[in-house]
Amino acid sequence: MKRKFLFLVFAAIALVFGTSSKPITFFYENDVHCSVDGYAKMAYLKKQSLKDNPNVRVVSSGDYVQGGGLGALSKGEYIVNVMNAVGYDAVTLGNHEFDYGIPRLKELSGMLDADIVTCNLIDLNTGTRMFAPYKMMKFDDVRIAVVGISTPYSFVSARPSYFQDAEGNMMYSLCAETFYDSIQAVIDQARGEGADYVIAIAHIGDDAFDEINSTEMAQRIRGLDVILDGHAHTVLPARYLKNSEGKEVLVTSTGSNFKYVGKLTLSDKGEFKSELIPAENIPSDPDVLAVINDVKSKYDLLTKRVIGSCEAELNVDDEDGPRQVRYKEMGIGDFCADAVRGCMNTDVAFMNGGAIRAALHKGDITYDDILTVFPFDNTVATASMTGQQILDMLEFSVYVLPVEFGGFLQVAGLKFDVVMKNDTPVTVDVNKNFSGFLDCPRRVQNVMVEAADGTYSPIDPGKTYSTSALSFLLKEHGDGYGVLDGVAATDTGMIDVDMLESFIVEYLKGVIPAKYGEAEGRINLIY
Numbered sequence: 001m002k003r004k005f006l007f008l009v010f011a012a013i014a015l016v017f018g019t020s021s022k023p024i025t026f027f028y029e030n031d032v033h034c035s036v037d038g039y040a041k042m043a044y045l046k047k048q049s050l051k052d053n054p055n056v057r058v059v060s061s062g063d064y065v066q067g068g069g070l071g072a073l074s075k076g077e078y079i080v081n082v083m084n085a086v087g088y089d090a091v092t093l094g095n096h097e098f099d100y101g102i103p104r105l106k107e108l109s110g111m112l113d114a115d116i117v118t119c120n121l122i123d124l125n126t127g128t129r130m131f132a133p134y135k136m137m138k139f140d141d142v143r144i145a146v147v148g149i150s151t152p153y154s155f156v157s158a159r160p161s162y163f164q165d166a167e168g169n170m171m172y173s174l175c176a177e178t179f180y181d182s183i184q185a186v187i188d189q190a191r192g193e194g195a196d197y198v199i200a201i202a203h204i205g206d207d208a209f210d211e212i213n214s215t216e217m218a219q220r221i222r223g224l225d226v227i228l229d230g231h232a233h234t235v236l237p238a239r240y241l242k243n244s245e246g247k248e249v250l251v252t253s254t255g256s257n258f259k260y261v262g263k264l265t266l267s268d269k270g271e272f273k274s275e276l277i278p279a280e281n282i283p284s285d286p287d288v289l290a291v292i293n294d295v296k297s298k299y300d301l302l303t304k305r306v307i308g309s310c311e312a313e314l315n316v317d318d319e320d321g322p323r324q325v326r327y328k329e330m331g332i333g334d335f336c337a338d339a340v341r342g343c344m345n346t347d348v349a350f351m352n353g354g355a356i357r358a359a360l361h362k363g364d365i366t367y368d369d370i371l372t373v374f375p376f377d378n379t380v381a382t383a384s385m386t387g388q389q390i391l392d393m394l395e396f397s398v399y400v401l402p403v404e405f406g407g408f409l410q411v412a413g414l415k416f417d418v419v420m421k422n423d424t425p426v427t428v429d430v431n432k433n434f435s436g437f438l439d440c441p442r443r444v445q446n447v448m449v450e451a452a453d454g455t456y457s458p459i460d461p462g463k464t465y466s467t468s469a470l471s472f473l474l475k476e477h478g479d480g481y482g483v484l485d486g487v488a489a490t491d492t493g494m495i496d497v498d499m500l501e502s503f504i505v506e507y508l509k510g511v512i513p514a515k516y517g518e519a520e521g522r523i524n525l526i527y
Helices: 002-017 037-050 069-074 077-086 102-111 179-192 214-220 286-303 331-344 367-373 387-397 496-507
Strands: 024-029 056-060 134-139 142-150 197-203 226-229 235-242 248-254 260-266 272-278 306-310 348-352 363-366 379-386 409-412 414-419 426-428 434-437 444-450 456-458 464-470 489-495 523-526
Touching: 024 037, 024 248, 037 056, 037 077, 037 260, 037 286, 069 077, 069 286, 069 367, 077 102, 077 286, 134 179, 142 179, 179 197, 179 214, 197 214, 214 226, 214 235, 214 248, 226 260, 235 272, 248 260, 248 272, 286 367, 306 496, 331 348, 331 379, 331 409, 331 464, 331 496, 363 367, 367 496, 379 387, 379 496, 387 409, 387 414, 387 434, 387 444, 387 464, 409 414, 489 496
Parallel strands: 024 056, 142 197, 197 226, 226 248, 348 464, 414 523
Antiparallel strands: 024 260, 134 142, 235 248, 260 272, 306 363, 348 409, 379 464, 379 489, 414 444, 426 434, 444 456
């Protein structure tokens, strides 16, 4: 009698939650940024697992088609070809999937075999989603909805004009104003359609810089079991958070550039567990490796020519952590800003730290090396700005310090202090666009402008200066730089990577000097 009772209990549980005769496995990654060698590792894990278990799927939390030369040169096509060789099941859109523009995004989505799921990208002309909000996957009697979620920050990290019509009106929405309500509605819909579990492949990150983040989402959203997160490049094997109903939500992220492959397992007891597998410990699948090598051979024909040499290591990271170029002066930032200033012959120049994607190493420098530094196909712009406009621009640049910010400015022709104890006077809207200044002391002080003879004098708020920067910043007002509204910029049409080559070959005579191995002292952070 007791056995019969237990059988009935387990049968009832099976009817409610669904069962699978074998564990369910998701291999996942995020922020690969064109590090294609890892795809052969992913393929190996998938194929080996499928030998014993059909319940295996592969997903991505975004930022795969941009961030390196292979993506930039082919505008994402090389990466899509490799992903197709792996056999992805579902992917969501990271902010860098928008870097080639919406028309190219649509072309790439047609080339990609995997389903693109993004529940919060709305075409405002039609009022409909551009892609399916989720993919329902069935494993025996278990139904899992894989929901895609993209960061609203995409609108300021990609070129704002990509999302606007000719008059500057927004054509697309990522639901920033109603983000959590929108996500909740989709999860409720998936549950209503029979999902036993809901997994988010999310590109939102756990960065405190943005109030829209995975930590907040885990705690606020009901009915969500797992968040496979991206965007912040966080290495997170597993974090368990309680939602509003007191139920656990598993959050995990693989970091970036295929340093790890994530493995999520749902046991036959209905328990999710995650682990990160170091990619260096995973063999490469020979079939996918052959596709990767074919892509690389096409790329090498165009990019392996030597254009100069470098006398020091020009790093974007240092002993204090990764992506330092986004929150303090770095030698490579000085180098890139000097390149813009030198080629454009302006009084001052700016380089947003988020545009500098890789280091330059000591020794011979190839076109591939500088394309990896500047893979986004940005153009360079110039503008006349008053000293006050420059001061306002610099203040916005440091408003989130010490948190990293892609819009943090490396500079040329300027020196200044940043008083870190001062609260920022900058205010922003829900999309992280500049909205105004508070009436309080500023962080940026003692700004000095370099003259042609190398001497410095205090900036004059009423004087007009010639400036240069990437069009993404100066003309498009990317990274939220609405503080530049009213500045009339001219796009020169010069591609950033070509500008960098010109600076190395023509201005530096083929040799990047050792002085760029360290910061010169243009930006002084005072704690």
